[in-house]
Amino acid sequence: SSAHVIVVGGGFGGATAARYLKRGDPSLKVTLIEPATTFYTCPFTNLYLAGLRRFEQQGHGFDDLRAAGIEVIHDLATAVDSQAKTVTLAKGQKLSYDKLLLSPGIDFRWNTLEGYDQAASLLAPHAWKAGDQTRLLKSQLDAMPNGGTFIMVAPENPFRCPPGPYERASMVAHYFKQHKPKSKILILDAKDGFSKQGLFQDGWKQVYGDMIEWVPFSKDGKVARVDAVKLSVETEFGEIHKADVLNVIPPQKAGAIAEQAGVTNASGWVPIDPHTFESEQVKDIYVVGDATIASPMPKSGFSANTQAKLAAASIINALSGKPAPQATLSNTCYSLIAPDYGISVGHLYAFADDKLAEASGGVSPKEASPAFRKQEAQYGEAWYAAISRDIWG
Ligand code: FAD
Numbered sequence: 310s311s312a313h314v315i316v317v318g319g320g321f322g323g324a325t326a327a328r329y330l331k332r333g334d335p336s337l338k339v340t341l342i343e344p345a346t347t348f349y350t351c352p353f354t355n356l357y358l359a360g361l362r363r364f365e366q367q368g369h370g371f372d373d374l375r376a377a378g379i380e381v382i383h384d385l386a387t388a389v390d391s392q393a394k395t396v397t398l399a400k401g402q403k404l405s406y407d408k409l410l411l412s413p414g415i416d417f418r419w420n421t422l423e424g425y426d427q428a429a430s431l432l433a434p435h436a437w438k439a440g441d442q443t444r445l446l447k448s449q450l451d452a453m454p455n456g457g458t459f460i461m462v463a464p465e466n467p468f469r470c471p472p473g474p475y476e477r478a479s480m481v482a483h484y485f486k487q488h489k490p491k492s493k494i495l496i497l498d499a500k501d502g503f504s505k506q507g508l509f510q511d512g513w514k515q516v517y518g519d520m521i522e523w524v525p526f527s528k529d530g531k532v533a534r535v536d537a538v539k540l541s542v543e544t545e546f547g548e549i550h551k552a553d554v555l556n557v558i559p560p561q562k563a564g565a566i567a568e569q570a571g572v573t574n575a576s577g578w579v580p581i582d583p584h585t586f587e588s589e590q591v592k593d594i595y596v597v598g599d600a601t602i603a604s605p606m607p608k609s610g611f612s613a614n615t616q617a618k619l620a621a622a623s624i625i626n627a628l629s630g631k632p633a634p635q636a637t638l639s640n641t642c643y644s645l646i647a648p649d650y651g652i653s654v655g656h657l658y659a660f661a662d663d664k665l666a667e668a669s670g671g672v673s674p675k676e677a678s679p680a681f682r683k684q685e686a687q688y689g690e691a692w693y694a695a696i697s698r699d700i701w702g
Contacts, residue, residue, distance in 0.1 A: 312337055312407040312628050315396050317386045317566055319343025319371060321350070322412030322598030322613035324700045327379045329621035330410075337625070340380045340404060342396070346370065348701070349439035351470065352610050353693055358436075358447055359480035360487070361648060367439060373702025389570035391591045408624045411572070411579075412598040412613060413564025414438070415469050418577070421560045422462070422535060429537035433555035437469060449554045450484060456491035457553030462532045462542060463498040467578070468561050469599050469608045471504035472654070476644040477556070479509070482517045483647055494521045495550060497542065498530040504607070505644060505654055505672055512646035532557075563600035570594060578602045583665040585623035585633050586616055595620045605667050606658060612640045614696060638665070643689030649679070651686030 316327045319341055327341040347368045356362045371381045388397040389409065397403050417435065419426045425433070436446040450459070459481055463474040478494050485492040502525070503509075513521045524530035532542045540552045562568075562577030572579045572588040579596045580589040583603060588594045597620050598613035606612045615638050622634040641655035656670030673685060 313405065314339050314408045314410065314624060315404055315406040316341045316410045316412070317396065318412040318414060318564070318598070319345065319348050319374075319381070320412060320414055320598070320613070321610040321696075321700065322414075322617045323410070324348070324371075324374060325614045325617035326410045326412060326595075326597065326621050327374060328377060328700065329618050330624060331378050333621055333625045334628075335378065337628075338380070339378070340382060341371070341374060342382050342384060342386050342398065343371070344383055344385045346383055349443070350610065350697070351437070351439045351473070354436070354439050354443045355473070355477045355480040356645065357443065358450060358477065359483045359645075359648075361480070361483075364444060364447075369697060369701035371701070377702075386566050387569075389566065389594070391571060391594060394593065406593075407628065408593050408595065409570075410595045410597065410617075410620055410624065411564075411567055411570060411600065412596070412617065413566045413600055415561045415563065415599050415608075416565050418560040418562055422557070423533060424535040424537065425557050425559050429535060430557070432537040433535060433540065433552075433557050435558055436556060437473075437558050437561075446554070446556060450481065453489065453492065453553045455489040457489065458493045458495060458551070459485075459554045460495045460497060460542065460550055460552035460556070462535070462555075462557040462559075463496055463500070463503070464558050464560055465499040467604065467608060468558070470642075471607045471609075472509075472642050472644045474558055475503055475505070475509045476646075478521050479513065479517075479644070479646045482513070482520050485520065486517060492520070495552075496521065496523045496530075497532050497544065497550065498523060498525050499532070500530075501525045501527050504642070505652055507675060508652045508673055509644070509646065511675065512650055512652065516647045516650060563596075567596060567600045572596055574602075576602065583638075583660075584636050585627075586620035587623065595624060603665065605656075605665065606638060606640055607642065609640055609642050610696065611642065611692075612638075614700065615639055636660070641692065643685065643692055645686055645689060646682075649683040649686055651682060651684075651689045653685055653688070
């Protein structure tokens with residue numbers, strides 16, 4: 310065919326989709342729109358905060374996707390017209406599509422948490438998109454005195470990377486243990502539970518003693534307002550906590566272009582048909598990754614990668630008049646508690662009553678030898694290398 314598929318977003322979901330569209334049907338014209346010439350992954354930036362990796366190690370370019378025959382345009386998509394089937398770019402170009410795939414990731418709901426807007430994030434970084442924010446948080450941790458307090462504000466569900474805040478706390482604790490052992494970590498959480506909680510808490514106790522304190526919602530963990538200038542936060546019941554370094558992970562929603570394209574619902578996220586990842590609201594627009602409502606799949610890079618492969622196959626079949634492919638979806642999230650202490654959660658997903666459901670899987674065992682935990686740390690590293698090569702080459 311000479312059909313044209315436009316992919317918006319060169320992160321986990323979008324770059325995977327572009328590659329697998331072209332691989333699945335080399336006659337397709339595939340255009341990938343992504344403003345960044347180097348994409349920095351969020352995965353493994355927590356290890357950068359720990360001092361275990363350089364920031365640049367998380368960077369991936371687009372030359373290999375170009376070599377695969379994909380046209381990569383470094384620009385921002387500013388508008389989608391789903392009637393005319395066009396995408397407009399910031400520099401003025403207008404492109405027509407037969408099928409459109411969006412994987413724009415997340416945007417932040419600025420000011421939903423009082424006092425936390427974009428300006429505040431320059432003082433109290435979120436570091437929940439990889440880039441300047443991540444480097445800012447690292448430089449603040451480097452400048453913090455021994456004996457200081459690192460406060461993390463953790464969001465309600467759903468959000469990008471459910472175990473991410475707790476891996477970050479672990480990696481900051483590793484850094485403190487090496488360089489600033491008198492320091493404290495306080496996690497103020499809007500929830501009463503979190504991913505791999507038992508494993509994290511056992512690991513924290515074992516490796517870091519009482520350095521990390523987690524305050525759940527029901528113990529007044531929910532932060533109501535942020536004062537980024539004073540680096541302080543106030544909880545719902547009025548307690549004020551003062552930080553030396555303040556990391557606020559704010560409430561989130563689908564990347565803005567999804568709303569512009571008309572595929573989001575009142576929740577701010579995108580309802581999709583989980584058999585194909587086509588939008589439930591707008592025909593010929595497919596959406597994958599963090600932007601979607603794909604629960605019980607978590608918002609992870611791994612999820613985005615498998616969803617993108619399914620969406621690519623669905624698009625290819627739809628363009629050639631074939632029925633939708635059989636959906637096979639899976640996820641594994643590795644987290645590091647210490648350099649040689651890894652844990653994981655993984656699931657296969659299947660359809661039950663036509664809804665996506667966890668079919669099999671689980672978390673790492675509660676009791677395990679140091680050798681087992683070390684092996685899981687190595688699996689995590691191997692996963693990162695493998696998925697990076699799969700996506701960006
Ligand atoms: P992204 O990967 O963010 O890609 C979105 C892309 O779209 C961006 O490059 C953006 O520039 C582009 N874009 C947005 N709007 C437009 C537009 N209008 N026009 C053009 N381009 C646009 N996941 C794991 O699986 N394992 C992990 O270990 C892991 N660790 C994490 C650790 C941290 C600290 C964080 C924050 C996240 C982690 N994640 C992990 C989650 C993972 O980063 C996300 O789930 C994943 O990036 C989602 O992929 P995506 O394609 O939806 O979005």
